[in-house]
Amino acid sequence: MFNKDVVAAIQNKENYKTVILIASIIVFLFIVFFILYANSFFMKQRKKEFGMYLLYGMKERHVATMVFFETLFLSTISVSSGILIGGFLSKFFGAVLMNLMHYNEDISFSFPLEAIVSTILLFAFLIGIITIQSYFNVLRLQLVELFHAKEKMDKPVKFSMPLAILSIILIVAAYYTITLAGNTDIWKDYFKETLIVTTVALIAGTYLFFRQFSGWILQKMSQSKNYFKGNKMLWISSLRFAIRGNTVNFTFNSLISAIVIFTVGFIAVDYAVKGDVVKKEFPNHFAFSTQDDKTQKQIEQLMNDSHPIVDHERITGIQTEKIPNRKAFFSYPEYYTEEFYLFPESQLNAIVDLREAGEKVDLKGKEAIVLTRGLDEPTKYKSSQPEITVLEDNTFRVVEKMRYPLLSIPTSPGGDSHPQPSVLIISDEAFNYLKENRTLSSYEIFQVEDPNTSNDLSRKIYDIVMTTEGAYYSAYIDMYSIDTESSSLVLFSVAFFAVIALFALGSVIYFKQLREATEEREHYLILRKIGVDDKEIKKIIRKQLLFVFLPPLILGLVHSWYLLYYSVILVIKDLPSLTTIIFSVMGLYILTYLIFYVSSTSIYYKIINEKNTR
Template identity: 85%
Template sequence: MNLVDLSWRNMKRNFRLYTIYFISMFVGVVIYFTFSGLMFNEDVVAAIQNKENYKTVILIASIIVFLFIVCFILYANSFFMKQRKKEFGMYLLYGMKERQVATMVFFETLFLSAISVSSGILIGGLLSKFFGAVLMNLMHYNDDISFAFPLEAIVSTILLFALLIGIITIQSYFNVRRVQLVELFHAKEKIDKPFKFSMTLAILSIILITASYYTITISGDTDIWKDCFKETLFATTVALIVGTYLFFRQFSGWILQRMSQSKNYFNGTKMLWISSLRFSIRGNTVNFTFISLISAIVIFGVGFIAVDYAVKGEVVKKEYPNHIAFSSQGNETQKQIEQIMNDSHPIIGHETITGIQTEKIPNRKPFFSHPEYYTEDFYLFPESKLNAIVDLREVGEKVDLEGEEAIVLTRGLDEPKKYKSPQPEITLLEDNTFHIVEKIRYPLLSIPTSPGGNSNLQPSVLVISDEAFEYLKENHTLSSYEIYQIEDSKTSNDVSRKIFDIVMKAEGEGAYYSAYIDMHSIDTESSSLILFSVAFFAVIALFALGSVIYFKQLREATEEREHYAILRKIGVEDKEIKKIIGKQLLFVFLPPLILGLVHSWFLLYYTVILIIKDLPSLTTIIFSVMGLYVLIYLIFYVSSTSIYYKIINEKNTR
């Protein structure tokens, strides 16, 4: 029998163990190919406005995904090797050389990789339509995405996983080489000593976690955060990490010991699962700490990015309320433009506003927080036109001005700012002075845009009384602008391109043009890509974290077969054994999850929820992220209890 035959027989004999390893690699291939496939999918690339930015983000995300997958699969391989140490010891005892054992492992890895890569590419290609549709939905595009198996994605996947096979082989070789033969036979016979805890450290863990939470709650306007931000952030982070570690290392041991000292400790199966946990708590401390902290980071990251995605959509609506706006054109051109809109996105509202362009006003600091974002010349519009636009948009408050009163339209304000006496004054059109009575956030003419995403300075707009405007328009040139509201503006990319070309051709580069979809596309694309990538990272992280616990429990289940065999001999029924396993694994899965959720809630509540108050779907987003995380974690728990029970039953069924 040669090494290839031996490798194949090993895989068939230890099918369950190899299945776990195969799933780890298979999931890695599917996720990586999905990312690389999206980067080269022609339908997706054609729909994206900013193609270079898209490919750059997806490429970086693919690299990060692959590095994460490498670390996870190397961990899975390490677990796989430890489970087989006794088997390798037998091979070495029978005269096989370390190099031959490593070669056998190489063939096994090659077989598994060939199956996982081929099946992963197939499934990844089939899923590409789904994930492409998800991405399009996030970007609010209606483009159809077809099934795709881009050659570039296939080649890159094969090459990178071939590199991974080489890394795994080297790792396996050194794992076999550096362990002594005697150690191999006793690799599974090490048992943790009963856990000892310190009451002082147990209390300290709660103090540190509570202190870090308190510091987070005062992160708003307190001096400690303003004056010593970096130091406070570092101290809070360290306290949270150390507190979490001591919580599992000391406080959980105290809880278990208190439970073992209760009066009903010997009733039912309580003694069995508590004693088992007390012996294994030391070995699980680092894993629990790591899982809690990474869970908090993942939930906070996904929650924060999801909220950012939603907020950007709301901000674009506020800053670019005109679906399409441009300088007034001739009758024929105007009809042509309206026909283009009505062909695919029917007009639901239209208003023409007429204003007066003033001379340049270099000093605009009294009127704008960031005057560099606005034009030096002002545009004067009568109050009636602003009120007409309020009716058109059905958003905003109407104004009522008299005489020389004026309102400055700006952006970035949460609430209108009213000026009391003495009111700021502005002199325009030679000797016409106006008193600024209020500053409000209402872009009558929003920032000029182009379908490519470029923008220009926002027109500085001053709203004056109708009588003042009637007086001024007699001696000054008037400028008119067309403002349209259309149906389904989130999908009007093609319409915007066509109208932009017409307006620019008719009036040249100086013409005014602004469309909601232009900025919506750019902002939504970037935030969608980030959310999509972060969500994938979260799935990988969650899969890896769940697998860490999963592998750990499989190892413990294998080691405890004999213990459960003894329990069966003394009369413990299968129903009771299932309860023991369920309670034992619940203590393993639940505390890290709960602590991770609490950590993330404090971070999200005091850095996001309290700050962003005008987003109705905010809490829904946060709870959805947490709920999904808990659901996936629950699946790992149920799967672990099932496989744990099967493993401890194996010896009895033979």
Template identity: 85%
Template sequence: MNLVDLSWRNMKRNFRLYTIYFISMFVGVVIYFTFSGLMFNKDVVAAIQNKENYKMVISLASVIVFLFIVFFILYANSFFMKQRKKEFGMYLLYGMKERQVAAMVFFETLFLSAISVFSGILIGGLLSKFFGAVLMNLMRYNEDISFAFPLEAIVSTVLLFALLIIIITIQSYFNVRRVQLVELFHAKEKRDKPFTFSFGLALLSIILIAGSYYMITIGDTDIWKDHFKETLAAVTVALIAGTYLFFRQFSGWMLQKLSQRKNYFIGSKMLWISSLRFSIRGNTVNFTFNSLISAIVIFTVGFIAVDYAVKGEVVKKEFPNHIAFSTQDDATQRQIEQLMNDSHPIIDHETITGIQTEKIQNRNAFFSHPEYYTEEFYLFPESQLNAIVDLRKAGEKADLEGEEAIVLTRGIDEPEKYKSSQPEMTVLEDNTFRVVEKIRYPLLSIPTSPGGNTQPQPSVLIISNEAFENLREHHTLSSFEIYQIEDPKTSNDVSREIYDLVMKTEGAYYSAYIDMYSLDTESSSLILFSVAFFAVIALFALGSVIYFKQLREATEEREHYAILRKIGVDDKEMKKIIRKQLLFVFLPPLLLGLLHSWFLLYYTVILVIKDLPSLTAIIFSVMGLYVLTYLIFYISSVSIYYKIVSEKNTR
């Protein structure tokens, strides 16, 4: 029998163990190919407006995804090797050399990888349609995505997983080489000793966590403003140390107290509590790591999801004009309208006319961030503002009299009504107006270009019709064309053509919704999509770490459960013990992770962004999906744990 035959027989004989390892590799291939396949999917690329930005983000994210997968599969391989130490010991005892054992592992890995890569690419290609549709939906595009198996994605997947096979083989070789033969036979006989717990350290863990939460709640105080880096470092260290001590000391102290109660020997309490007390030492790092990573994943996905929702709303509010530009000559105007009607028919159109002023010296009194606005103002009559309100079907109409005026601002400036003391603005030499209100309403949006560059937003002052009529005869007028078109989210090409025509006039104004939408919304969609993928990988890895550890512990606990059966513990009671034991393994890290992330999200997102109706729904949805995935891992672990501890009795 050669090594290839031996490898194949091993795979068939230890089907369950190899299945777990295969699933790890299979999931890795599916995730990587699905993700990288989107970069080369022709339907997706055709729909994206900023193709260079898309490929750059997806390429970077693909590398990060692959690194995640490498670390995860190496962990799975490490678990796989530990489970087979006794088997390797037998091979070495029978005279096989270490390099032969490593060669056998190489052939096994090759078989598994070949099957994983082939089936993973197949499933990944089928899933590409679904994930492509998800991405298009995030970007709010109505594009049909077909099934795709891009050759570039297939080649990169095969090459990268070939590299991974080499890394796994090297890892396996060193694992076999550095373990002594005696250790191989006794690898599964090691057991943690019960740990002594301190009430003082248990209390310290609660104090550290509570102190961290308190510091997060006072994020707008002077201590954060004056010493941000130091405070952030202190809160981070306290949260990590508190979480570690919570699992190392507080949970152990709680179990110890439960073991001292009078009803400890009633029912199955003694069985699952004593088992957990023995495993606290070995599980502390895993529990701490899972809690902290869970908090980071939930916070990051929640934050990015809210940012995505906010950016979509912000672009709509800040760029309500689908296309707006300085009025052109008649021939150019007709050419521009023809371009729009050929691809994105005009829904509505309005021409507004205003007067440009000289630089206003006291404009700082009206803007919180004057650097984002032009130093000159445009004066528009209230009738022009009301016409745009009708055009957009959004906003409130103005009703001004005499020298009353309204300053228009963007989202970074808070709206304000001036009642008792109305500030004055002097424009056009000796014309003074009383500002009665400051409102968020971009009559003229920020000037844009198809490349995403912007300029300061035109400062706008709305005055009464009577005042405007008195001024217009003695000053030069500036006119602007404002258009609403069909499907502005796909108007990138026509925007580029119109921009080139308008910019032939020096100093002309141009602004288009698509220029910022394609930059902000596509970018935030890509980031959300990528982060969601990272979260899936991280969650799968975390769940698998717990899952693998429980499988190892279940294998080690077979004899103990066999004894329980002999003394009369039935299957129903056995399952109850396992459920309680694993509930303690899964639930505390999850609950603490949720609590950490909730404090972070509530005080950095929810309280800051108050005008987004779907805010809490987004955050609770993220948390709900995370809990659901953990629940699936828990139920699966209980099932496989019971099968393993029952295995010996069915042989």
């Protein structure tokens, strides 16, 4: 937000700062909740330590003061190193953002004072919250409870086969309802109700899946004939006791994982599609009302100086009176001008040649074609052809509604837009007949080299053209820069948030395993005494933690796949890189969880060996 090179490159600076500020607030709030959870977890881990301090005569405020100075010390190291790393990474992340926006700007290392002060103030606020939380945690504890905190163990849950089956039914029912999206009346007529029911079913099904179904599977495994073979009994029995304490974490991780993967996948696809959409909706690099000869030469000189003209065409049309009732031709008439602009078929065909995109038309007599934008479905009328009457008593039969913007939405470098001209294509003979004794409107359409970098050029031409009241102006770059910058910012912010969320979710499971490893050191010490070697213990740990990390990940991936497949993949079928984008997002998620799994097994093994190496 404060990097001068990035801000200088951005076209819509206020919008950029607003988006980054909102993203920063969201990230900080997420960090606050996560740090509070982590602090609460470690405070519980130190109950016995605090009990010893209180027994020796320390007051609660003294313990809280000690925690405050610990937090202050760790936070100072954390914030200082974070600011340094952030400053050095600013060049990298700035380059990533510029690459997403397709800007060729060099970003330097930056340590803006505003950013440093903001970070320090936010973390000072966080330190205060942690200190208050720690103080109240100490106040709520009883001395007897502190010494017996470690002895409080989870009890195995009684698992029910009907509830286990119900969890599968709820999840399958939610999936089935998702597959009906867009094709049935249940979503069209009862969207909110269906969405609420589907969401509740998915949440309840996920919770019961971990609470009952996974426990039921473990229970059945414990009743199998080969339960006592190998090390199966050891890791299964441990997991059965841990189900109660892990159910909420597993459920939360699966659901949040699904949301994160779906959101990142959806935004990534939206970003990939945005460029193609803008090209289709704004195919004219520059289009504006014809100027006088002097002004026209001035504009063309400006173009050739920075973005040489590749091709040029002038089209001439007739503006009609206002036609309020246009519902027969446009699904959203409010997005189009009330008056129509009539152009001959030959000029449309000339623009098709200029763009090298679209289909040429051949009209006879009173036949006509209505040109629409992306919101309207293209239609060919065969039997019942709607009629339109223009210029007093001239009636045309509309044979087709074609999605092809001859004159796209008027734009401005600042981002404002106006209703798109309603265009009616008629035969050359009909146009030649109607143009007699009428005022004609001419428009210049230019294609230039490298239109993606023509922001400054657009501003200059816009200022010249719009000195004439009511003039038409539209430039591809105006909408491209807005859409690209906004979609890039959203993708950048969501991806950044997803990384933080992913590490936080993985850490929740990670913390839980640290606590369980600490509690089970005595059990593993007994296993060693009865002859279980290190290799076998590592196998037990790997299997136990695989069951902890894998189910939430798999269920989260499946949830997100159903959401993405039926809301994105089936809707956008003509994007070759679509599945690659989605699978890349899922692949990165799996890789991160794999890193957490490997590190958890390593630290788990180290913790259970602590007493044995003393």
